[in-house]
């Protein structure tokens with residue numbers, strides 16, 4: 001029997017985690033039999049190498065190996081793909097076609113994302129698993145095929161069974177042996193190993209020096225949740241390898257590549273997403289970006305006015321609403337006016353340009369700021385649209401209830417009210 005180490009080398013599997021080793025060992029043990037195997041584990045954990053290991057260590061290794069992504073084939077054609085069809089079986093069936101079960105006779109079929117199979121196809125599959133029999137679409141002739149099935153899924157099959165999306169009898173038939181691959185976050189010692197391997201692969205590919213991580217960056221990598229598992233780690237290693245000039249990476253730099261760094265609880269993220277139902281994190285980022293950009297534009301306007309007039313009191317009087325928007329709450333009901341004034345004085349002082357600054361320098365500065373302001377405003381416009389869209393969506397979702405919408409948007413009810421007025425919603 002081939003050793004775990006040899007298999008890892010042959011299939012390019014990195015890691016020395018106990019559970020990973022046990023899974024590979026199981027694959028080696030089950031390979032010579034014809035037992036059906038179900039490979040389970042989160043997305044990106046490396047499920048696709050298990051059926052390859054099993055096939056190439058089995059007596060079928062000289063037969064065909066066909067990998068079918070059940071989730072990617074349209075429901076209307078999947079039966080024909082798997083079992084074939086007769087000429088004239090449906091519109092467009094101009095020829096008789098052999099399905100994978102016929103083509104792979106004597107070999108192995110890997111049914112990836114098996115949980116996505118439509119129910120009628122599940123019935124056909126159960127039959128072929130039980131006695132090797134299948135019927136082409138549009139035919140009445142029973143055919144035989146000797147195929148070994150290995151399936152994989154990243155969904156919770158028990159839930160699918162409960163929801164009657166997956167047949168329980170087929171599940172038991174497929175999972176005679178189950179091989180589960182652990183998520184990356186539970187393979188802490190493998191994380192840096194994998195990163196180093198990917199970093200060195202990408203250094204070769206892009207002909208650049210290899211990226212290296214400082215110790216505290218390694219710690220950060222090990223604490224991260226890795227929702228996309230090894231696929232995500234690989235992508236991040238590639239991004240850093242391509243984008244970073246400085247090849248020694250510290251934790252701060254690394255953080256920029258790790259989304260949701262603060263939130264390490266998978267269930268909470270999933271639930272929150274459902275609640276807020278933003279189509280993706282990008283929308284939320286847009287919102288944050290919008291707030292920052294809008295503040296920046298306002299600050300630039302204010303700075304420019306200060307530079308032009310050199311009189312902070314005058315600028316303050318003329319731009320009351322802008323200042324309140326930036327530093328305080330513009331509804332003003334419970335804003336302490338004196339406090340606000342003091343605060344504004346304090347902040348504006350920092351921006352004040354001395355009255356006697358030379359004229360030419362002053363106008364040079366002015367030119368520069370006008371340029372910056374123009375660009376800024378253009379960018380803000382599309383971000384403003386984005387914010388408007390976010391607010392509208394949120395209000396719709398909560399049937400106009402401001403409190404719930406504000407909560408979802410992460411802003412105070414009063415700020416939301418102000419924005420509703422601002423956008424005439």
Ligand SMILES: Nc1ncnc2c1ncn2[C@@H]1O[C@H](COP(=O)(O)OP(=O)(O)OP(=O)(O)O)[C@@H](O)[C@H]1O
Nearest residue numbers: 012013014042043044045046047048049154230231
């Ligand atoms: N142990 C490993 N060593 C090196 N690379 C790995 C390892 N495990 C997985 N990979 C790589 O990670 C990527 C994702 O693996 P794979 O496609 O097998 O994921 P999966 O479990 O099938 O995910 P999904 O459920 O989303 O299809 C692939 O590029 C694969 O080569």
Ligand SMILES: [Mg+2]
Nearest residue numbers: 044047048112
């Ligand atoms: Mg896969």
